[in-house]
Amino acid sequence: MEKKESFGGVENGADHLDEQSKKLKKGKKGGIKTMPFILGNEMCEKLAMVGFTKNMVNYLMEQFHMPLTQAANTVTNFSGTSSLTPLLGAFLADSYAGKFWTISAGTFIYLLGMILLTLTAALPSLRPPACELESPDCVSANGGQIAILYVSLMLAALGSGGIRPCVAAFGAEQFVEEDPRKPKKTWVFFNWYYFAMGSAILLAATVLVYIQDNVGWSLGLGIPTIAMAVSLILFVIGFPLYRYMDPSGSPYTRVFQVLVATFRKRNLPSPDPKCLYVNKELDATISTDGMLEHSNQFKFLDKAAIVTESDNVIASTKPNLWRLNTVHRVEELKCIVRLLPIWAAGILFATSAAQQSTFSLQQANTMDKHLTKSFQVPAASVSVFIMIxxxxTIIIYDRVLVPVARKFTGLDRGINVLHRMAIGFFFSIAATLVAGLLEVKRKNAAISHGLADSPTATIPISVFWLVPQHVLHGIAEVFMMIGHLEFFYDQAPESMRSTATALFWLAISAGEYTSTLLVTLVHKYTNWLPDKNLNRGKLEYFYWLLTFLQVLNTLYYLICAKLYTFKSLQSKKKEGEEGVELASTEV
Structure with a gap:
């Protein structure tokens, strides 16, 4: 039976017990005791990543003498690549290595990149001679210096590919089978996973950025490098405590097998769903949560499960999966296809978010950063208000909004995850709209004080005028980004959860590259984003262009959410009993 989910509805089902209960007998591993090691690894990784990227534009402009647009594009390209490599990490984790070893290897590679990056700050020979940014005698970095910089960034990006898709899925797996007779509480884990990540980002955006700006880049990059080493040690120490899910073969291979089998049988008539091929023994390792129910969407893919005489199916033998697939494997592909429209809606959200570490930073550089008469807030630390x-919002959401909403909706998680993401989109629209209004106010202050042609002068307008846009974006992240991550984990086939988490990071990657493309085109064809003097640009037009694009994107998302159909699971009521029942996968 297929359950069509309307926007804001609830998916039906019943508890699924058998396979999970068997796995619990293997030992009481996992649970809350693993969290210091798993979240500790994630926090140290974020401390290292954000400890550099939050101030990366300043580092590249001051130490490598890059122009603003090149520095901004380098930041977004690095961030985009760091969000693209999780596809490789997810493939290795789901297919061969498992999540533990993928995370460990990724952390080690990341550490190598951070060591090399720290050396570019510590050794004068690895960067161009110091000079004033506006000086005509400023020497650009040579090819060797740029190569070392890019190699260090590439190693960090490659290492993040092993960490990002696996930590969230690995952490959720420590709870998902704690008691299979009770509803899954993975949504709670994702809230606090993001809270731990945000805490590390908050520390990086304040303490580390202050050290980089006021003490030195060597120490400012050395601390996150040490944090990365600590994260590796922490994670490995927890090895005896973790619950492990064995890799079940390449999910990508299974996807291609279904596609090839569908193509081979493309001329066959549409089948009766009751006659499609089912082999529970064959699918046992990829369906411990329950078999996926047949759905009526994408019926042409069902042809991959049509049994013909040429398939030579014998109960005791494994079929040629390039010719014949089970209903469960066909439904795995359908699940991924259904995720893609919702996934695509996250790209422009990430594009908007990318501006918080590029042009927002340059706005802060021109404004009055005094907190007191003797203390100035580092420009990169202003984004700390996003984290705060x-x-x-996470605390209020988890402790106030969810209990209140639960009384009205009956949902354990308070509100439907699709509603949650929609709220995030609206807050993101507000954030870029407000950012444009603030830029108008900042430029008017520069003009009124005769500073429009002085790009390095401090405009007498408080940097704390940037707080509203940062606060709105922080709220948007809680609703959209956590909801996005939770959605992918929940709705993906169980054997593809690392891959699904990689999709989350892939949307961010696509958003970063979209930002690079958008900035490049706007810089080439307009005068909105000048390299030297932001006061003479039209940054507010760029923010409002993003606002308009996000409005269109939100309308697209609402249509996709309305049409989305949640996956349905089945499991045996009792061992040996005929019939199936829907499993509970409330979203």
Whole structure:
């Protein structure tokens, strides 16, 4: 039976017990005791990543003498690549190595990149001679210096590919089978996973950025490098405590097998769903949560499960999966296809978010950063309000909004995950709209004080005028980004959860590259984003272009959410009993 989910509806089902209960007998591993090691690894990785990227534009402009647009594009390209490599990490984790070893290897590679990056700050020979940014005698970095910089960034990006798709899925697996007779509480884990990540980002955006700006880049990059080493040690120490899910073969191979089998049988008539091929023994390792129910979407893919005489199916033998697939494997592919429209909606959200570490930073550089008469807030630390807003919203969401909403909706998680993401889109629209209004105010202040042609002068307008846009974006992240991550994990086939988490990072990657493309085109064909003097640009037009694009994107998302159909699971009521029942996968 197929359950069509309307926007804001609830998926039906019943508890699925058998396979999970068997796995629990293997030992009481996993649970809350593993969290210091898993979340500790994630926090150290984020401390290292954000400890550099939050201030990366300043580092590249000051130490490598890059122009603003080149520095901004380098940041977004690095961030985009760091969000693209998780596809490789997810493939290795789901297919061969498992999540533990993929995370460990990724952390080690990341550490090598951070060591090399720290050396570019510590050794004068690895960067161009110091000079004033506006000086005509400023020497650009040579090919060797740029190569070392890019190699260090590539190693860090490659290492993040092993960490990002696996940590969230690995952590959720420590709870998902704690008691299979109770509803899954993975949504709670994702909230606090993001809280731990946000705490590390908050520390990086304040303490580390202050050290980089006021003490030195060597120490400012050395600390996150040490944090990365600590994260590796922490994670490995927890090895005896973790619950492990064995890799079940390449999910990509299974996807291609279904596609090839469908193509081979493309001329066959549409089948009766009751006659499609089912082999529970064959699918046992990829269906411990329950077999996927047949759905009526994408019926042409069902042809891969049509049994013909040429298939030579014998109960005791494994069929040629390039000719014949089970209903479960066909439904795995359908699940992934259904995720893609929702996935695509996250790209422009990430594009908007990318501006918080590029042009927003340059706005802050031109403004009055005094907190007191003797203390100035580092420009890169202004974005700390994103983290403060995000952390506060997570607490309020988890402790206030969810219990209140639960009384009205009956949902354990308070509100439907599709509603949650929709709310995030609206807050993101507000954030870029407000950012444009603030830029108008900042430029008017520069003009009124005769500073429009002085790009390095401090405009007498408080940097804290940037707080509203950062607060709105922080709230948007809580609703959209956590909801996005939770959605992918929940709705993906169980054997593809690392791959699904990689999709989350892939949307961010696509958003970063979209930002690079958008900035490049706007810089080439307009005068909105000048390299030297932001006061003479039209940054507000760029923010409002993003606002308009996000409005269109939100309308697209609402249509996709309305049409989305949640996956349905089945499991045996009792061993040996005929019939199936829907499993509970409330979203």
């Amino acid at each position: 807003s995000m952390l506060c």
